[in-house]
Amino acid sequence: MRNQNHSTRPYPTKAARVASVILFILSAVLIVVGTYGWLMGDWNLESLRHIAAEVYEARRVARSFEQPITGTVDLFGEGRGTVPLRLLSGIMNNAILLIILGITFLVNAIMFRIQPWERMKDFLCVQPALIFFLLFVYYPVVDLVRISFTDMRMLVPDPQEFIGLKNYEWLFFKTGWTRFSESLLITVRYTFWELFITLVGGLLLALLFNRMTRTFAAMRAIVFMPRYIAVATSAVVFIWILHGNYGILNYVLSLFGIKGPNWLVQANTALAGILILTGWRVIGYAMMIYLSAMQSIPQDYYEAAAIDGADAIQRFRHITLPMLSPTILFLFVTTFIASMKVFQSVDVMTGGGPGTATNVVVQWIYNLSFRDFRAARSAAVSVIFFLILLVATAATMRWSNRAVSYDS
Amino acid sequence: MKRFLGVLLALLMTLSVVGLAAADNPYDVTEPITITWWHAHEDQWHPYLEYMVNRFNEEHPLITVEPVYIGSYTEINTQLIAAIAAGDVPALCTANTSYPPSYGAAGICEILDPYIEAYNFPIEDFGEGLILATSYEGKQIVLPYLISTQVMFYNKTAAEAEGIEMPRTFDEMDAFLEKATLFNEDGTTKRYGTVFGGWDYWYYEMLFKNNGVKVILEDGMSTDINGPESVYITTKMKEWIDKGYAYYAYGTGASTNMRQLFWDGGAFSVFHTSSLYDTYVQNAGDKFEVGMAWLPGGEDGESFYSEIGGATILIPAIAPQKQKNAAWQFMMFMASPEINLYWADQTGYFPTRRSVMETPEYQEYLERKPEMNNVVSMSNWIMPRNSHPAYDTIANEWRHALYRIFNEDAPIQATLDELAMTIEEILEDY
Numbered sequence: 038m039r040n041q042n043h044s045t046r047p048y049p050t051k052a053a054r055v056a057s058v059i060l061f062i063l064s065a066v067l068i069v070v071g072t073y074g075w076l077m078g079d080w081n082l083e084s085l086r087h088i089a090a091e092v093y094e095a096r097r098v099a100r101s102f103e104q105p106i107t108g109t110v111d112l113f114g115e116g117r118g119t120v121p122l123r124l125l126s127g128i129m130n131n132a133i134l135l136i137i138l139g140i141t142f143l144v145n146a147i148m149f150r151i152q153p154w155e156r157m158k159d160f161l162c163v164q165p166a167l168i169f170f171l172l173f174v175y176y177p178v179v180d181l182v183r184i185s186f187t188d189m190r191m192l193v194p195d196p197q198e199f200i201g202l203k204n205y206e207w208l209f210f211k212t213g214w215t216r217f218s219e220s221l222l223i224t225v226r227y228t229f230w231e232l233f234i235t236l237v238g239g240l241l242l243a244l245l246f247n248r249m250t251r252t253f254a255a256m257r258a259i260v261f262m263p264r265y266i267a268v269a270t271s272a273v274v275f276i277w278i279l280h281g282n283y284g285i286l287n288y289v290l291s292l293f294g295i296k297g298p299n300w301l302v303q304a305n306t307a308l309a310g311i312l313i314l315t316g317w318r319v320i321g322y323a324m325m326i327y328l329s330a331m332q333s334i335p336q337d338y339y340e341a342a343a344i345d346g347a348d349a350i351q352r353f354r355h356i357t358l359p360m361l362s363p364t365i366l367f368l369f370v371t372t373f374i375a376s377m378k379v380f381q382s383v384d385v386m387t388g389g390g391p392g393t394a395t396n397v398v399v400q401w402i403y404n405l406s407f408r409d410f411r412a413a414r415s416a417a418v419s420v421i422f423f424l425i426l427l428v429a430t431a432a433t434m435r436w437s438n439r440a441v442s443y444d445s
Numbered sequence: 446m447k448r449f450l451g452v453l454l455a456l457l458m459t460l461s462v463v464g465l466a467a468a469d470n471p472y473d474v475t476e477p478i479t480i481t482w483w484h485a486h487e488d489q490w491h492p493y494l495e496y497m498v499n500r501f502n503e504e505h506p507l508i509t510v511e512p513v514y515i516g517s518y519t520e521i522n523t524q525l526i527a528a529i530a531a532g533d534v535p536a537l538c539t540a541n542t543s544y545p546p547s548y549g550a551a552g553i554c555e556i557l558d559p560y561i562e563a564y565n566f567p568i569e570d571f572g573e574g575l576i577l578a579t580s581y582e583g584k585q586i587v588l589p590y591l592i593s594t595q596v597m598f599y600n601k602t603a604a605e606a607e608g609i610e611m612p613r614t615f616d617e618m619d620a621f622l623e624k625a626t627l628f629n630e631d632g633t634t635k636r637y638g639t640v641f642g643g644w645d646y647w648y649y650e651m652l653f654k655n656n657g658v659k660v661i662l663e664d665g666m667s668t669d670i671n672g673p674e675s676v677y678i679t680t681k682m683k684e685w686i687d688k689g690y691a692y693y694a695y696g697t698g699a700s701t702n703m704r705q706l707f708w709d710g711g712a713f714s715v716f717h718t719s720s721l722y723d724t725y726v727q728n729a730g731d732k733f734e735v736g737m738a739w740l741p742g743g744e745d746g747e748s749f750y751s752e753i754g755g756a757t758i759l760i761p762a763i764a765p766q767k768q769k770n771a772a773w774q775f776m777m778f779m780a781s782p783e784i785n786l787y788w789a790d791q792t793g794y795f796p797t798r799r800s801v802m803e804t805p806e807y808q809e810y811l812e813r814k815p816e817m818n819n820v821v822s823m824s825n826w827i828m829p830r831n832s833h834p835a836y837d838t839i840a841n842e843w844r845h846a847l848y849r850i851f852n853e854d855a856p857i858q859a860t861l862d863e864l865a866m867t868i869e870e871i872l873e874d875y
Contacts, residue, residue, distance in 0.1 A: 192551035302696035
């Protein structure tokens with residue numbers, strides 16, 4: 038009955054048309070005002086600089102004396118647009134929020150014209166999450182690109198100057214390239230070994246612990262436990278475990294007559310030292326993912342193969358491995374992305390050293406920002422690194438469509 | 446009666462002048478306020494820090510200082526930058542002496558000159574070198590309160606027993622290392638002659654600078670890091686490391702490893718900071734007596750410079766004025782002669798106030814710590830750190846290059862040439 042009413046109602050309804058017009062007007066105002074604030078603040082537009090300067094000064098005074106921003110500013114000269122500085126400061130501070138709200142209203146204005154109310158309700162429900170994503174996930178990425186075209190330095194307050202492609206020129210054609218290629222190579226080496234530990238080590242452990250007994254359940258829990266410990270905490274512990282003179286690892290090695298290296302101090306073993314921590318942390322997680330996938334492989338396949346005379350290796354190769362391929366892909370992609378972005382363990386254990394032996398890309402990005410205060414260069418490296426990860430992930434996914442079996 | 450009235454009138458006039466002066470002072474604290482002080486002083490100094498803060502809070506009923514340990518100097522720098530970006534800063538912050546030039550260039554610190562003037566704070570009591578080291582473009586931006594410099598700690602007991610004399614100049618290093626180094630029968634080093642602190646350029650840079658290397662030349666655009674003097678010093682250091690005479694401490698825990706090596710008798714001497722004098726003495730315990738010597742000077746025998754180290758205290762410029770006023774009171778307290786000497790005595794840093802050095806308490810302090818005399822007597826040679834805002838970045842690149850030369854056998858001249866290119870490119874940006 039309700040559906041029949043709905044189908045006979047003229048569409049869009051009058052209420053929807055009114056709402057659409059109101060939202061359209063609101064969106065236009067928000068987008069224009071927000072863009073104005075954005076151009077004045079983040080983009081440091083030359084024609085608006087004198088107004089921005091008044092806002093910065095008013096903010097400084099207000100902050101200094103812990104009072105609200107006071108005074109007005111004449112936007113267009115000759116008293117044609119006198120606006121309170123407090124309002125203008127608020128617009129500059131919230132420019133992005135205003136633009137995003139404006140875009141949201143615009144989308145809603147259009148949707149009201151083309152969608153029935155029942156569908157609009159669903160769309161309205163997901164909008165808070167969409168706004169959250171736009172503001173806290175996608176906008177920072179966009180802003181990172183903007184910063185990479187400026188001369189922003191962490192220590193120098195606003196405003197920033199636009200310098201075009203200079204940061205990218207430094208990165209690709211000047212000294213930035215030496216450090217970038219070096220860091221990228223170290224990161225790839227690290228990633229390769231973490232992938233190896235996760236995919237191969239995790240699989241071997243999963244095969245070992247693929248028993249549903251209480252003892253094995255307890256052992257699985259023990260292996261998985263390091264995942265729950267904060268990286269920084271375990272990194273501090275591993276600094277001591279790997280200490281050249283007093284570390285327990287070298288002590289154990291010495292029991293077998295092996296003289297262990299000074300793990301984190303020697304350039305040729307520092308990355309291996311970090312990978313020991315990584316392995317300890319990730320192998321249990323990979324094992325659990327593999328185990329859950331193994332449990333879902335129907336026993337019929339194994340029984341049929343056994344009847345056909347397949348041995349354990351053949352069963353593993355022709356049943357387990359193909360059936361695990363989606364899991365392997367999942368672990369590959371998630372581990373690849375996470376390991377390319379490795380930072381915490383490196384920062385705590387070696388700080389990128391000794392020398393630049395463990396200076397992975399994210400550590401370098403961090404140092405550029407917080408040690409050298411070159412935020413813009415740091416942003417340029419981040420943008421390129423982001424693109425590399427994007428292309429690598431997309432290529433993996435494309436390749437996986439051919440290689441992975443989703444047959445259950 | 447007339448006389449009494451006259452005295453009363455004079456008294457009232459004096460009081461009113463003082464009162465007016467006080468009321469006119471825009472930096473006075475007039476209402477209760479709590480301020481936060483971010484510092485980098487580790488656990489072992491917390492009792493002394495607590496004593497000072499409690500004493501200040503008692504003496505200044507309107508102000509409550511809350512000290513917060515943030516972490517190392519590097520961490521506190523990172524946190525401060527993040528706090529400034531967020532617009533929410535502490536009223537006071539400790540900073541290593543390497544940071545004020547960058548902070549000054551960026552306008553991060555409150556200019557202290559008006560406060561100094563308003564309170565007639567005797568800034569000249571710090572001496573010219575310290576004032577220079579804590580100013581930016583002639584403006585006072587931080588106050589020095591814990592000052593140290595580079596020195597060599599050595600095993601005095603072994604030196605006396607084996608007749609080893611500490612090197613006065615760089616060209617005496619060869620003979621010194623030859624005598625101070627002991628080898629095992631298999632040719633490995635039993636006791637290093639010295640250890641260079643390779644985790645921070647501050648510990649070795651004076652070996653270069655006293656021999657004429659400037660790192661950044663006067664034009665502010667070029668470097669002499671690949672020049673003959675720099676190549677010569679680098680070659681000598683590499684030679685000593687390769688021969689097993691010297692150990693280059695770097696990587697995770699390098700500072701701890703170096704100290705332990707010294708206390709265990711694995712090193713005759715180490716290049717380190719004078720602020721750790723007490724730590725070295727306490728940990729050497731009864732095993733041996735610790736000596737503290739000035740760094741070897743230049744080969745010309747005329748340059749014996751060292752650089753200022755330690756901590757300064759600053760007020761972030763964007764802090765609210767009321768917080769700044771309270772912070773300034775605490776700064777004056779921390780830099781007062783009595784507290785200055787107390788800090789020095791408890792920590793191993795130098796007193797920074799000249800007037801302190803004339804007090805009987807200071808003489809008594811020197812009698813208790815006679816090795817401090819070796820440093821204090823040379824304090825005229827302590828100079829400010831390089832104030833170029835890019836110096837820290839450049840020096841870190843230098844550190845990486847030296848690491849490659851000393852540990853990966855990278856060719857000296859080629860590596861320093863490459864470093865020079867990097868440095869000049871960095872300088873182009875400033």
